Amino acid sequence: MRSPRWSPSADGLNTYVVSKVTKEAGITMALSGLGGDEVFAGYPLFARSIALWNKRWMAQFPRGLRGLMARIIAGAKPSVGGMRIGEFLRLPSFSIDDSYPVARLALNDHALAGLLPPSGISANRVAAIMHGLIRDDRGHELPLLSQVSLGELRTYVLNILLRDADQMSMAHALEVRVPFLDHELVEYVLGVSDALKFPHTKAIAGERARRPAACRGREQAQDGLHISMGLVASE
Secondary structure, three states, rough: OOOOOOOOOOOHHHHHHHHHHHOOOOEEEOOOOHHHHHHOOOOHHHHHHHHOOOOOHHOOOHHHHHHHHHHHHHHHHHOHHHHHHHHOOOOOOOOOHHHHHOOOOOOOOHHHHOOOOOHHOOOOOHHHHHHHHHOOOHHOOOOHHHHHHHHHHHHHHHHHHHHHHHHHHHHOOOOOEOOHHOOHHHHHHHHHHHHHHHOOOOHHHHHHHHHHHHHHHHHOOOHHHHHHOOOOEOO
């Protein structure tokens, strides 16, 4: 049985280059910020999710009317953004398990139909994962931004970013660790209210990273620990 092809993301290629330079500098272990934006709600996706949730009253309009609005927007704004707005308007609800899969769409079914045969268009796996996380696993009890974080962690981080970081760094025999994905930290932050996270997420994550790094730098200055530009690494 042939294994599926693996195509690295742009982040993976970036990790390859950075890992090469890091290893050439004589460093064998580095701490990565991977997961920080996903856990602390740092991406624009989180702000858009809040904005969309605040417009959830639109879901009360008849679906036929929303479908007409979607077609008008798609025709007036032929872009990925216009496509997503149209898909949002067609959703049965604006809950995160329905809206997150659309927020991560690059091409909708209509666009895919022009590129692939019908047999090549499969069901939206992200939608299936989100329905399981939010509906079946009680993810709906978490704050809104934490529900988005669940989607990011279970799909993009798990299936792409961690895979790329591991393979691209190990191509240069560099060990990369991901402190922002420590399970105790993730569990704690997922329980933090949206009001405390947004829009201060970058500052919170930065402070979380600086304090332990500074402490380790003082305590282990004689042990070859290097702290530079947010990278903590050891020889």
